[in-house]
Structure formats: C-alpha cells, structure tokens
Amino acid sequence: MGRLAIYVERYTIARREEHAALLRYRDAAEALGHEVHFLFRNELHKIPRYDALFIRALTHPLNASYVAARLAELHGKPVIDDSRSIRICCDKVHMYHRLEQAGVSVPPTRLLTRPMLTPTQADRLFAELGAPLVLKAPQSAFSSHVERVETVEAFLRTGRRFFYHSDRLIVQQFIPSPFDWRVGVLGGQLLYACRYLIPAKTFKIEAIIDGRRAYARVEGVPLEALPEAVAQAALKAAAAIGQGLYGVDLKVTETGQVVVIEVNDNPTINAGEEDQQAPDVYTRIVSHLLEGKSS
C-alpha cells in the first residue's frame, strides 16, 4: 500500500470539475489499495511522510507549490511536477529553446529584447513572418499575455505593455485554426487527448470577450483517433522537457504541418473534460507515482 499526497490550494477545490477530479484520484488510489491525502499550504511539512507527491495547484518557482516539489525531491519522493519542469515551463523563452534544440516543430518564432522594439524591427518582422503576428510575454499563463497584432502601431503598443514586466518577448507567426490539440503525456507515454475549441471573437483558448471570460469547449478524443503526426509531435515535445506529466498544445497548419504551441507542466485535468475519452487518467497517474508504472 502506498500513500500519495496531493498538494492543493483553496482555488483547486473551489471549482466543481477540479474538485470532482480530486475525488477521482482518491477513488482510483483506493481501488488499487493505496491512500490519498490532500495537503494545503500550511501542511507542507507533512510531505516527507508520504511516498509520492502530486501537485494540483499553479506551479511557479515563486509559489508554495515549488517548495512542495523541492521538498519531495529532497526526500527522494517521486513528484509531479518536478521542480525542473516547473522552471522550464514557466519561462516560454527557455521552453522554446529546449523545443527547438530537440528538433520539435514550433511556429516560426523570434526573440525580442527591449532595444528591438522599434518601427523598423516591427516592419521587418511583419515582412518575414506575415500579418498578423502573435506577441507573448515569457511568463504568460491562461493566455493572459498572448496577443495578436495586425499593425506596427499595435505591435509597439502591446510590446511596450509586455516589456513592462519582462525583458524578453516572443514574436510568432500566427497559425490560424479552429482548435488547439491538447495532448496529455505521462512518463513519455500518451495519456489523453482532446480538442480545445477556440471561442468565437478570439484566437486563443481563453480570453476576456465583451468583459466576460470565455473558455474553450473541451472535446475529448480517444487516443486511437489522435492523428499519428500529432501524437508523435506531442511525445517529442514532452520528452524535450522531461519525464513527468505534461499537457502539450499543438496546431495543424493550413498545409498540414504539426506545430507545438506550448508544453504545460501541471496541465488541467477536469472531471468531464480532459478525461472524457480517457477515464483511466486517474489510475494511470496514481500508479505512475506510487508504483512507477506509466500505463
């Protein structure tokens, strides 16, 4: 029998779908003869008493969740997410660098430093990559610092806003598509797949539209139905980051090329959404952590 700690924050249990998912991990563990306990921030010191740790909270090197990951590692316990994956995925510059080094296809991407935010550079980027362009701040999450710009003026305006918090920006070719593929990968194997259908009036999976937050609708896809090129690209992208749990976002271009938009550590797994066509996600994550199995 193993004992699994799931690190949660108050917001993790506030949303119905996330709360329901937490109970599914517990049920899955109990069915395998294991135990699951939920730990909150003021219980970090209990981590060494468990056999493994699963983090279900926002991960960032400046968050308590990072302390939880480090603590588990210092005590030699398996942990998702490991601190290295957190560090890589929270910085898009670092993440794209690793993807490109591993030969993973990403949209044509350029790095921008502050002195490069000029009309001449903007003109050049539009000429090279086409219009519109996508601008991203390295720390963006939940599509918060990702904007599509059509003109040099918009490029400079958004660039100035993003440079307020960051010393580097990412500029990408815009890849039009009605949905993002989201592929879950665990320990180097496919875990689940779905389509995140982009809401109307935006190009990203989450956006504020007319003052209200809109989210992508999630459509589960059985792993057998996942196009092979998407599956292979997702596995390669995940392997470029590590051997933990990742949610890989991909798009298929108009010419049929698969490009990786992002690798997320700590991907959302909501009951009734990502698990639609993969009800074994809970069992697989628990056995990976407690029994060292990925499938």
Ligand SMILES: Nc1ncnc2c1ncn2[C@@H]1O[C@H](COP(=O)(O)OP(=O)(O)O)[C@@H](O)[C@H]1O
């Ligand atoms: N180059 C691109 N072309 C078209 N859409 C994009 C591009 N990059 C990002 N997006 C859209 O914006 C969303 C958020 O971008 P992403 O890089 O994943 O940042 P975040 O970390 O904030 O989620 C993506 O899920 C995708 O739908």
Ligand SMILES: [Mg+2]
């Ligand atoms: Mg994303």
